[in-house]
Amino acid sequence: EAQVTQNPRYLITVTGKKLTVTCSQNMNHEYMSWYRQDPGLGLRQIYYSMNVEVTDKGDVPEGYKVSRKEKRNFPLILESPSPNQTSLYFCASSLRPRGGPAGTDTQYFGPGTRLTVL
Amino acid sequence: ILNVEQSPQSLHVQEGDSTNFTCSFPSSNFYALHWYRWETAKSPEALFVMTLNGDEKKKGRISATLNTKEGYSYLYIKGSQPEDSATYLCAPTFDGTASKLTFGTGTRLQVTL
Secondary structure (H helix, E strand, C coil), rough: CCCCEEEECEEEECCCCCCEEEEEEEECCCEEEEEECCCCCCEEEEEEEEECEEEEECCCCCCCEECCCCCEEEEEECCCCCCCEEEEEEEEEEECCCCCHHHCCCCCCCCCCEEEEC | CCEEEEEEEEEEEECCCCCEEECCCCCCCCCCCEEEHHHHHCCCCCEEECCCCCCEEEECEEEEEEEEECCEEEEEECCHHHHHHHEEEEECCCCCCCCCCCCCCCEEEEECC
């Protein structure tokens, strides 16, 4: 089954304790992104990657790191989590458009990771 | 950060009612507009993607239109059903080289019997 998986789905941690949220897709997609969702705000992009070893900052990258060593995986790393990073996180992937209009690739979202930082 | 607005913020309708909501976005540097449906405790799922001014898309009872010149899109649901209850997100992209969507805050629709 084509899907985007995230782990863990729920995590409660304490300030300063490094953590990694994994994201994996089995659709051979080039593009992958991380978003956070907070009440009253839309999904905000943290980082995105256009291909292996190619990553770039989204709108809210502070406090996060990512890596893209393999096409299928795009982990999100919080080196020193803080309470303001308590949020619902989504990973998404999409296929680079081939011949079609730019920006039309459909993003497929993972199930989400609810993170609480105490 | 580009401003994408959706209205209303929430909507409560009865089964069988038809409804519509709006997504407004800056019209310059526009490439495409995506609509997503997000049910509680699930992940967002794609409904439509539109690019051209005047585009109309339809999927069952749900349809959408696009006006790129004035920067808005409407989503219509005909004969709402309880299973249509969800948050509907719009996301234009202003970057044609990567999947960099700017999401609105969504319209939360609740359909009751």
